[in-house]
Amino acid sequence: MLDIIFAELVVAAIITFFVREKLAAIIAFFISLLPLLALLDWASNYGFNLINLGIENHMKIYLAGVTLHLAITPLSWFFALMILPLFPVIMLYSYSFFKENDGFFALMLLSLLATFGILLSRDMLSLFLFWEMMSWSSFLLVYRSKDKNAIMSYLIFSVFAAFAILFGIIILWHENSSLLLSDILNISGKLGFVAIASIITGFAVKAVIMPLHAWAPFVYSKCDEPFVAFLSGGLSKLGYYGIFLFLFSLKGVDILQNYMTNVSWNYLLAVFGALSAFFATLIAILQDDLRKLLAYSSIGQLGYIAIGFGIGTPLAITGALFQAFNHAFFKAVLFLAAG
Numbered sequence: 001m002l003d004i005i006f007a008e009l010v011v012a013a014i015i016t017f018f019v020r021e022k023l024a025a026i027i028a029f030f031i032s033l034l035p036l037l038a039l040l041d042w043a044s045n046y047g048f049n050l051i052n053l054g055i056e057n058h059m060k061i062y063l064a065g066v067t068l069h070l071a072i073t074p075l076s077w078f079f080a081l082m083i084l085p086l087f088p089v090i091m092l093y094s095y096s097f098f099k100e101n102d103g104f105f106a107l108m109l110l111s112l113l114a115t116f117g118i119l120l121s122r123d124m125l126s127l128f129l130f131w132e133m134m135s136w137s138s139f140l141l142v143y144r145s146k147d148k149n150a151i152m153s154y155l156i157f158s159v160f161a162a163f164a165i166l167f168g169i170i171i172l173w174h175e176n177s178s179l180l181l182s183d184i185l186n187i188s189g190k191l192g193f194v195a196i197a198s199i200i201t202g203f204a205v206k207a208v209i210m211p212l213h214a215w216a217p218f219v220y221s222k223c224d225e226p227f228v229a230f231l232s233g234g235l236s237k238l239g240y241y242g243i244f245l246f247l248f249s250l251k252g253v254d255i256l257q258n259y260m261t262n263v264s265w266n267y268l269l270a271v272f273g274a275l276s277a278f279f280a281t282l283i284a285i286l287q288d289d290l291r292k293l294l295a296y297s298s299i300g301q302l303g304y305i306a307i308g309f310g311i312g313t314p315l316a317i318t319g320a321l322f323q324a325f326n327h328a329f330f331k332a333v334l335f336l337a338a339g
Helices: 001-018 021-031 035-045 074-082 086-091 104-120 124-143 148-176 181-186 189-206 215-220 225-249 250-260 265-285 290-313 313-339
Strands: 060-065 066-070
Touching: 001 104, 021 086, 021 104, 035 074, 066 148, 074 104, 074 225, 074 313, 086 104, 086 225, 086 313, 104 124, 104 225, 124 148, 124 225, 148 181, 148 189, 148 215, 181 189, 189 225, 215 225, 225 265, 225 290, 225 313, 265 290, 265 313, 290 313
Parallel strands: none
Antiparallel strands: 060 066
């Protein structure tokens, strides 16, 4: 089923590149519903109780002789339910937004494919490949703005994030001789600390946590509103998905804590989240440009998610996930309304 969905997304992306903008919007809208239908199908097969959705290595895709391990888990199901509905809404909004087809719908479908792949990846190779697909398709969408500051800032921070994540993955692979996410617990000591810290730093770029937020105000204020709605509502949540995955689901926080016991690493995340919430909100108040105001307010509100993850108690994490879900929809709608 997954290979069919992935193939349809790729074919649809190619088709929408060559047809007129309104037909491209219609095709993109219906194709963007496929991952949501897959979520409902899995829920009907395994029950809506998320505990029953932790199916490791349930699905595999073979690509050029490489096995990509994919699975729907409670965490990926929740974030998919949060992010994937944004795509059909954005496609529908874009029906009358663009006057010509310059590749927006094709690139958004590739971003959808990458998002779906990131959320299902259960090995580090799959995760990195889909992450880079998302980064470069979104970069091409940023490039459409023709704004030098937006293009260069997004490129620099995306490349930095990619190298940080890849560096951590290489260390984990070298130490474990395995790319499966489930094998991360086998590493410890200094190398484990460096690997996890590097990967978390890479994800923090897309999560727009200060001081790795500098690209966002340029991009949010200069790019098309439908794409910015995805950036703020969806892409930032992929960053937090990666942070939650490696810190908590894969017990990365224990690897950090065991190496340096005198530092509370989850609280350090809360501190950066608090700085983001305070300073970004303060800067937002001083703005007289609506798009920049929304950009900085988005950064500030994302900081509350980092605070909840950093505190790390069940109640705090629940609140952070609720804030993530809430932010995904209301901030995306605000950016669409600004257009």
